[in-house]
Amino acid sequence: MSIYNKNRLAGALGAALLLPLAACGADKAPTPQALFAQVRALENGGALLPGSHLWMHGSRMVDYYTIDRANAIAVRAAAHGVHTVTRFPAGSLYIKENFDIHKVLKTVTAMLKVPGYDRADRDWVMAAYKPNGQVIAYGRVQSCISCHAIAKKTDFTFPSGVNLPIATVQKFFPGQAISPFYRAQLAHLAAPKG
Numbered sequence: 634m635s636i637y638n639k640n641r642l643a644g645a646l647g648a649a650l651l652l653p654l655a656a657c658g659a660d661k662a663p664t665p666q667a668l669f670a671q672v673r674a675l676e677n678g679g680a681l682l683p684g685s686h687l688w689m690h691g692s693r694m695v696d697y698y699t700i701d702r703a704n705a706i707a708v709r710a711a712a713h714g715v716h717t718v719t720r721f722p723a724g725s726l727y728i729k730e731n732f733d734i735h736k737v738l739k740t741v742t743a744m745l746k747v748p749g750y751d752r753a754d755r756d757w758v759m760a761a762y763k764p765n766g767q768v769i770a771y772g773r774v775q776s777c778i779s780c781h782a783i784a785k786k787t788d789f790t791f792p793s794g795v796n797l798p799i800a801t802v803q804k805f806f807p808g809q810a811i812s813p814f815y816r817a818q819l820a821h822l823a824a825p826k827g
C-alpha cells in the first residue's frame with residue numbers, strides 16, 4: 634500500500650471516529666457570533682413570547698423595560714402559554730431585550746435549546762450580548778442557569794409576569810439597583826385584597 638493510500642485510510646477512519654462526536658450536542662451549539670445572528674433576526678421582527686407584551690417591567694434598573702421574543706419553534710411549543718410546556722423542542726430560541734428607563738437597549742440575553750449540550754441543566758445554551766453583538770457571557774453560564782432552574786416545571790424558562798422576590802434578585806445580582814416600579818409592583822401584589 635502506498636503512503637498515499639495509507640493516509641487516505643487514516644483519513645477515512647478518522648472521519649468514522651469523528652461521526653459520533655459530531656452527533657454530540659456540544660458540537661451542534663453555534664458559535665457566539667452565529668447565535669447573535671439569530672438573536673438579531675429576532676430583534677428585527679421576531680414574534681413576542683406567548684403571553685408577553687411590549688415594554689414589560691424587569692426587576693432592575695438595567696432591565697427597567699423588557700421585551701421577550703421567541704423563534705417559530707418556541708412560539709409553536711408555547712402557543713397555549715409557557716406555563717403549559719414541560720420540555721421545549723430542539724432549536725427553541727428565546728431572547729430578552731433589556732432596556733433602561735429611557736427605553737435605550739442595554740443588553741440582550743438569549744437561551745437556545747441544543748439537545749445534548751448540557752443534559753444536567755436542560756440543554757440550554759445561555760448567552761448575553763451588548764446591543765452591538767459584543768459577547769458578555771456564553772455557554773453553560775452557571776449564574777443564569779442557577780436562577781432559571783427555579784422554573785424547573787417550565788423547562789428553565791419563566792412565563793412572563795413572574796415576580797421573583799427582591800431578595801432572590803439581589804442574591805444573583807448583588808449591588809445592582811432594583812427598579813422602584815418593581816418594588817411597588819411586589820408591594821401591591823403582597824397587599825391584602827379588599
Ligand code: HEC
Nearest residue numbers: 727728729742743744759760761776777780790791802805
Ligand atoms: C435572578 C434570576 C435570573 C438570572 C440570574 C437570570 N435570569 Fe433570565 N429571567 C429571569 C426571569 C424572572 C425572567 C422572566 C421575566 C422576564 O421575562 O422579564 C427571565 C427571562 C429570561 C429570558 C426570556 C425567556 C424567559 O425565560 O422568560 C431569557 C432568554 C433569559 N432570561 C436569559 C438569561 C440569561 C442568558 C442569563 C444569564 C446571563 C439570565 N437570564 C440570568 C431571571 C433570571
